[in-house]
Amino acid sequence: MDSVYQALVDIVGQEHVSNRQEELFIYSYDLGTTEPHRPDYAVIPRTTEEIQEIVKLANKEKVPVVPLGGGLSLAGLAVPFRGGIALDLKRMDSILEVNEKARYAVVECGVSQGQLTSYLERNFPHLTHSEPGAPPTATIAGNVAIHGQGDLAQPYGFNSDMVNGLEIVLPTGEVCKFGSCSIGSGWYTQHPLPDVGLFLGWSGTTGIITKVSIRLFPSKKIRGVGQFVVEDEELVPEIMYKLTHTQMTEDVIAFSQAIPPFASGLQHFTINIVADSEKELEFKHEIVWDDTLGEYIRSGAGGFLGFRSGLQRPQVSKTSDWRKGGGFEYVGAIMPVETYPECYRRGRDISERHDIPYTVLGRCIGAAHAMMFSWTYAFNRADPETIRQAREALHETDDLALELHGTIWKPGLYGQKLVMERLDPNTLNLMKKIKQMLDPNGIMNPGNWEVS
Amino acid sequence: MTLTDYKYGDVIHRCFRCGYCKFPINWMDVNNCPAYARFRMETYSCGGRLWLTRAWLEGEIEWSDHLADILYSCTACKNCEVKCPLSFNIDILNMMIAAKGEMVERGEVPSPVKEFLENIQRQGNPYGTSRAKRGEWMEGTGIEAYQGQEFLYYVGCVGSYDTRGQETARILGKVLQKAGVSFGVLGNDENCDGNEVKNLGEETLFEMLAEENVAQFQGLGVQKIVTLSPHSYNTMKNDYPGFNGEFEVSHYTQLLQGLIRDGGLDVSGGYNATVTYHDPCFLGRWNEEYNAPRAVLKSTPGVQLVEMARNKDGALCCGGGGGNFYIDLLGGSADSPARRRVREACETGANVLAVACPNCLTMLEDAVKAEGLEDKLAVKDIAEIVGEACGIK
Numbered sequence: 111m112d113s114v115y116q117a118l119v120d121i122v123g124q125e126h127v128s129n130r131q132e133e134l135f136i137y138s139y140d141l142g143t144t145e146p147h148r149p150d151y152a153v154i155p156r157t158t159e160e161i162q163e164i165v166k167l168a169n170k171e172k173v174p175v176v177p178l179g180g181g182l183s184l185a186g187l188a189v190p191f192r193g194g195i196a197l198d199l200k201r202m203d204s205i206l207e208v209n210e211k212a213r214y215a216v217v218e219c220g221v222s223q224g225q226l227t228s229y230l231e232r233n234f235p236h237l238t239h240s241e242p243g244a245p246p247t248a249t250i251a252g253n254v255a256i257h258g259q260g261d262l263a264q265p266y267g268f269n270s271d272m273v274n275g276l277e278i279v280l281p282t283g284e285v286c287k288f289g290s291c292s293i294g295s296g297w298y299t300q301h302p303l304p305d306v307g308l309f310l311g312w313s314g315t316t317g318i319i320t321k322v323s324i325r326l327f328p329s330k331k332i333r334g335v336g337q338f339v340v341e342d343e344e345l346v347p348e349i350m351y352k353l354t355h356t357q358m359t360e361d362v363i364a365f366s367q368a369i370p371p372f373a374s375g376l377q378h379f380t381i382n383i384v385a386d387s388e389k390e391l392e393f394k395h396e397i398v399w400d401d402t403l404g405e406y407i408r409s410g411a412g413g414f415l416g417f418r419s420g421l422q423r424p425q426v427s428k429t430s431d432w433r434k435g436g437g438f439e440y441v442g443a444i445m446p447v448e449t450y451p452e453c454y455r456r457g458r459d460i461s462e463r464h465d466i467p468y469t470v471l472g473r474c475i476g477a478a479h480a481m482m483f484s485w486t487y488a489f490n491r492a493d494p495e496t497i498r499q500a501r502e503a504l505h506e507t508d509d510l511a512l513e514l515h516g517t518i519w520k521p522g523l524y525g526q527k528l529v530m531e532r533l534d535p536n537t538l539n540l541m542k543k544i545k546q547m548l549d550p551n552g553i554m555n556p557g558n559w560e561v562s
Numbered sequence: 563m564t565l566t567d568y569k570y571g572d573v574i575h576r577c578f579r580c581g582y583c584k585f586p587i588n589w590m591d592v593n594n595c596p597a598y599a600r601f602r603m604e605t606y607s608c609g610g611r612l613w614l615t616r617a618w619l620e621g622e623i624e625w626s627d628h629l630a631d632i633l634y635s636c637t638a639c640k641n642c643e644v645k646c647p648l649s650f651n652i653d654i655l656n657m658m659i660a661a662k663g664e665m666v667e668r669g670e671v672p673s674p675v676k677e678f679l680e681n682i683q684r685q686g687n688p689y690g691t692s693r694a695k696r697g698e699w700m701e702g703t704g705i706e707a708y709q710g711q712e713f714l715y716y717v718g719c720v721g722s723y724d725t726r727g728q729e730t731a732r733i734l735g736k737v738l739q740k741a742g743v744s745f746g747v748l749g750n751d752e753n754c755d756g757n758e759v760k761n762l763g764e765e766t767l768f769e770m771l772a773e774e775n776v777a778q779f780q781g782l783g784v785q786k787i788v789t790l791s792p793h794s795y796n797t798m799k800n801d802y803p804g805f806n807g808e809f810e811v812s813h814y815t816q817l818l819q820g821l822i823r824d825g826g827l828d829v830s831g832g833y834n835a836t837v838t839y840h841d842p843c844f845l846g847r848w849n850e851e852y853n854a855p856r857a858v859l860k861s862t863p864g865v866q867l868v869e870m871a872r873n874k875d876g877a878l879c880c881g882g883g884g885g886n887f888y889i890d891l892l893g894g895s896a897d898s899p900a901r902r903r904v905r906e907a908c909e910t911g912a913n914v915l916a917v918a919c920p921n922c923l924t925m926l927e928d929a930v931k932a933e934g935l936e937d938k939l940a941v942k943d944i945a946e947i948v949g950e951a952c953g954i955k
Contacts, residue, residue: 125895128603131623132614132632136604139613141579154602180581181604201602203591224589232590246589247581430578431648437578492575 114171118153118195121163126154126201137178137196142439143489143501144186144522149176149196156201158277158285158320165318166283168195168553175281176555177314179252180222182244184439185522187256187313191557200249202320205229212298213237213326214274219251219319223260226250230326238262238329240269243473251319256520257311259482261361261382261421262327263475264354269324270310274300277321278309281549289323297323308544313520314555316548330384332391333360337415338379338403343451345411346377346472350447352402353381354477358394360384362474366454368467369432377454382421432467435490437497440469441504442519443511445483447474456510457485464503466496482519483511526559563664565619570657573650574616579609583642583654587876594872595642596879596899597635600892605632608642608654615661625665630672633661635891637899638761639879640847662763671762674889679764682771686753687719688888697749699728705735708746713738713817714784715745716798718791719754720887720920726927727920731790734814734945736954738788741827743817745788751778755789757797757844758885769805772797776807786810788817790945792845792919793883799849813845815855815918815944822861822948829951832863837947838870838912840903840926841877842919850875855918855944862951868910878903880925887921900929908939915941 118127128134129151138146150173155161168175174194181188181198190196202218205226209215215226223239224246230237240260242253253260257270266272275289275297286292288309289300309317340349346364353362361382368374383398385391399407399414406412429438445453454470461468469486485507489500508525511518512532518525530538542561545552565571584607586594593599597606604610611633617623636658643654665671666679681690699722708714715738721731738745756771775798779787787809789795799811821827837859845851852874859865872878881892881899892898904926907915915930917923920943927941 125601128605130628131626132605132629133603135617135623136610136613152603182580198602198604200592222589222592224585225591228588228590231588245580245582247584247592428647430580431576431650434576436576490575492572 114167114173115151117167118151118164121167122153122155122160126156128152137198138190140184140186140189141182142184142186142437143497143504144189147189147191148193149190150193152196152198154198154201158279161197161279161318161320162283162285164195164197165279165281165553169282169551172551172553174553174556177318179219179249179255180244180247182248183252183256183520185520185525187520187522187558188555194553197318199251199318206321207297208234208237208326209296209298210234210237212296214298214323215239215326216297216321216323217250218321219249221250222246223248223250223253230329236329237326239324239326240266240272242269250324251322254310254322254324255312255314255319259473259475263473263482264359264362266327267476272325273310274298274323274325276309276319276323278317279320280317281551281554285320291323308548313558315545315559316554330386332386332388332419333382333384333421334417334419335421336381336383336399336417338381338412339415340377340406340412341375342411343377343454345406346450347448349379349403349406350474350481351478353398354474356397356402358383358397363471364450365469365471367469368461383417429469429486429488432488433490433496435488435492435496437491437500438486438488439500439504440484440486441507441511441525442482442484443516444475444480444519445472445511445514445516447472447478447481449514449516450481450483452514453483457507460485460503460506460510461487464499466499466503483516523557530561563619563667565616568619568664569660570653571619573653574612574657576648576650577609577612578648579607579613581607581609582645582647583608585645586872586878587874590871593902594645594876594878596637596639596881596892599878599899599902600635600881600895600897602897606635611636611658612654615657619664625668625670627672630665630670631891633658633665634672634675634762634884634889635886637843637879637881637883637886637892639843639883641879644847644875659761659763663765664763666763672889672891675762675885678885678888679759679762679767682754682759683767687723688754688758688885689719689723691723694750696722696752697747699731700735700747700749703732703735704739706746708748708782708784710783711746712744712786714779714782714787715747716755716787716789716794717747717752718789718794718920720924721790722752724920724924726924730920730923730943730945733949733954734790737818737827737945737949737952740952740954741821743821753778755794755797757793760797760801761884772802772805772807776802776805779807779809784809786812788812788814790814790920792842792849793921796844796848813851813854813918815845815858816851818944818948819854819857822858827948827952829862829948831951831953833947833951834864835914836866836868836912837914837916838868838907838910839916840870840880840907840922841874842917842922843877843879843883845918846877847875855916858944858948859916862947865947868912870906870910872906878906880922882921882925887925898929900925901933904929904933904935904939908935913939914947915939916944916947917941918944
């Protein structure tokens, strides 16, 4: 009998651990182009205490631990490159608290974006959270762990900026809390105590998030999306700048794609506008469409395509079927808004060279402080040649993002290498020291953010 | 068989595993796939099963008992097909049934599945009980054999053999008698409808059952069929036409709805209870009949109908489909779908959980016992509720 397997059974129970080929196969794969690597065990814990025991065991046995939320990063961030324990956290799926007045929710690490959305709609319809573009099975904790953004990025920034507090199982098994919750107060702020930056953006290499407090925001009674289009990509940065100046929008996205062909080459905007009354909505419409975008409409440079009440929730998985192939992956990068035209042109060129219908998108973050720009490449899972093409396109795009002075978001191993080659040496050295201090046995998601 | 020979070889790779297939009526949780709810390993999700099937057919993994259990844990509840946002969603369940079919061809199915299919082949029912006992449920009811009446009342295997199913079959018979419906039954001559056989991937046996049943019905001059079970209703309505079996098929709740509406059935005796209704998959998602059972309950005086959070096309399967009421790959845990479902029913404040399917009846009643909820929640078939309302003891 495998002693590690038996120890895992003792911790979580037989039904919640597997070393059988079926689970090892499934947990070896990311949904993107990353090559699979089999774990030795798949484990689905239910409690923080179980995770502590698993981590202690992993240290004792020098077995890697790879935490997994929704498994939707597409960048291979939860692929067990060196085997070990694939730790699927989705059984930890309780919404622990919604503090209505202080507008925050405390959730376990397996709570999905959709679960919180649905819970708020049913119980607190005047509250919402920043929902990312991923399928709603993506988890809150996984999203903040990779510095995700959502549909409130324009007014409020990154989702990881909305973290009020964290509970973490350290790589050595201790449980730590960060934020106001760490002194026994509510989970209402991460400031002014020492921050939680050691755990966000590290892709699970410095610890396992087990609880998150995430800020909630007002949900207006009327939420809808307006559409606007321009032909000239050079206009996109100034339009984003002007729209954010109005402070009347909730989400501003510009995108362009090859499908459908009649829209190829056009730059489409989706602009979320919310209001509590028709009067407020009318006022915002006037400011946005007449006062701000009116000049483009009147000159013929742009067109208003209409406003539809109700938000179209993410259906991003449809992208996977553009080549009837079940796969896509994208490079996301945090870019200066002014680079949109270049990002579009160069991205389109990469796609066309690799015979992939192009799809690019820029989501405004903050008051046009930056945008998350994504270059998406669909592939056919049954055709290794298209996977190779997509992988090449992704690598070229990683290079492009850095060339255009961007910062790759949730990079895979190739992108991490590029980033670390450019990182300030002192910063890199500090990362190495932090990692060695927190994870002396190097068990946490090895392969990722490894400083040589 | 290789992937290229597999009927869905050109489409199975298109599942991205986005996870929409796990959702109920909204995004309230990811537990509406009964097998995933039970085990929570990604292998048991719809996407996991599809990826495993492809890997098996491509030779990336070997057949194993565990692989067979994973595939047969699919209850064919159709939640995945209804919730998947992609254009090939109509084929998702067929991909799974075809994979089961491949296991049947190779003789590599879980032993309870083998037993289930052998019993049907030998005795025409999954329990392996003698064909000669199939009609025992009707003893003392005065229900007549079918001999040209307006309706053939098709009872099905669970109604014919399971103790609780038999009670329901009898009461529905009495209700139909009371309403003056012209009907008859096949008794010992009734055979399995084949719905589960088809969903277990035994296509040849299913074809044999369907052909035999169609020939029998046609030989007797049957034109209208009313079924106790949504499983029978589904296959007779949707599959039998493919065997030249064109019959006017109703589920009994549809017939009762019309009878009550038209004054043909007096339910003025009422039924005083707070009732929540569990949609059976083969009436709901498979045939989009959500209204008739609710209409019957609403027209029964004294019934206060409350809905569970998951209802209609978002209802959680009881876990009994795909033969699992017998092969039972999803039982044995508080996470079993039936146990989850009765806890949800309790949360509504209802004291009666109404069902319209003998499989659901047995699954959920067992779950009530396992959860220790006997004092709070009774599981009743709608036929029983109507029976009481029209004075049948």
